[in-house]
Amino acid sequence: MKSQLDLNLLKVLTLLDKHRQLKPVAKELGKTESAVSKYFAKLREQLGDPLFVRGAHEYEPTDYALQLLPVVRQGLDLIDGAVRKEDFDPLTYDEPIYIALPSVVQFLIGSDLLIDLITTFPNAEINITSWGDNSVQDIFEGNIDLGVQYFNPEVNKVIYQCHLGKCEGAILCSSKYAERTIEEKLKMPVVIMEMKGWQEKKAAIKLALENNGYEVKKLATVDNITCLFELLNKLECTTFMPLVKSLEKRTDINVTVLPQCLELEQLPSVVAYLKLVNQSSPLHQLLISKIKQHLF
Numbered sequence: 001m002k003s004q005l006d007l008n009l010l011k012v013l014t015l016l017d018k019h020r021q022l023k024p025v026a027k028e029l030g031k032t033e034s035a036v037s038k039y040f041a042k043l044r045e046q047l048g049d050p051l052f053v054r055g056a057h058e059y060e061p062t063d064y065a066l067q068l069l070p071v072v073r074q075g076l077d078l079i080d081g082a083v084r085k086e087d088f089d090p091l092t093y094d095e096p097i098y099i100a101l102p103s104v105v106q107f108l109i110g111s112d113l114l115i116d117l118i119t120t121f122p123n124a125e126i127n128i129t130s131w132g133d134n135s136v137q138d139i140f141e142g143n144i145d146l147g148v149q150y151f152n153p154e155v156n157k158v159i160y161q162c163h164l165g166k167c168e169g170a171i172l173c174s175s176k177y178a179e180r181t182i183e184e185k186l187k188m189p190v191v192i193m194e195m196k197g198w199q200e201k202k203a204a205i206k207l208a209l210e211n212n213g214y215e216v217k218k219l220a221t222v223d224n225i226t227c228l229f230e231l232l233n234k235l236e237c238t239t240f241m242p243l244v245k246s247l248e249k250r251t252d253i254n255v256t257v258l259p260q261c262l263e264l265e266q267l268p269s270v271v272a273y274l275k276l277v278n279q280s281s282p283l284h285q286l287l288i289s290k291i292k293q294h295l296f
Helices: 007-019 022-029 033-047 063-087 103-120 135-141 182-186 204-211 225-234 245-249 282-295
Strands: 052-054 059-061 097-101 126-130 146-150 159-165 169-174 190-193 218-222 238-242 253-257 270-275
Touching: 007 022, 007 033, 007 063, 022 033, 059 063, 097 103, 097 135, 097 282, 103 126, 103 225, 103 245, 103 282, 135 146, 135 159, 135 270, 146 282, 159 282, 169 182, 169 225, 190 225, 218 225, 225 238, 245 253, 245 282, 270 282
Parallel strands: 097 126, 097 146, 190 218, 190 238
Antiparallel strands: 052 059, 146 270, 159 270, 169 238, 169 253
């Protein structure tokens, strides 16, 4: 790489990787296609590589470009964060905001969180999407600003995991059975909620109870929380869930916190996932604060 490399041209590189066409790159930069084409030609010359070659339908990155892009993105993010840090105002912020939440968290706090964020960021488009297999990669690539998940020590260190809190375990049943003791509730058949995005932890409470000598009578497994609550109201059964503040607001469901003596150590911390370079970003800090407020 030549020492006279124009760093301003690197933005073209990342945008071309994002869009794979010159027209949307030009639109995002507010330039003509001809100007963008000249910028790209200059960048190719300075780096000594074609960077992108025209394929059948779009531009495709060379091996060198694929190696360079993650470093360029991280560098540009660091510069952008340093420049924008002192100027942040949520009332005037007008970029789209993308947050990934497990479906069960969307059901429990999604609407209240969304209304809060719409009020906090009146000029921004708020997007809440379901956590999926590609969410960590989307956060790394900048397609998602923030995600909520259990702590995972195996996640790449370029992703920062900010501690939000640690949920207590709870047993849920229809309010019809509210007067039953916790011992009686623990003897009722259980419907297990398979939490999408939290699959590796889906049976943590069940396992903890069994380790403490309780026999858990599994009745069924579902992955839809609406179906789960309908079953709780139609059948004499219970379910286990991490205790989220909004659960206690439901009048049709009885929520009982599992006793301290069980010490459910297998329930990990709930964290916010974000790019490491955004750790001190005012936007991300405010989003973390809002999510924490609604969860705990």
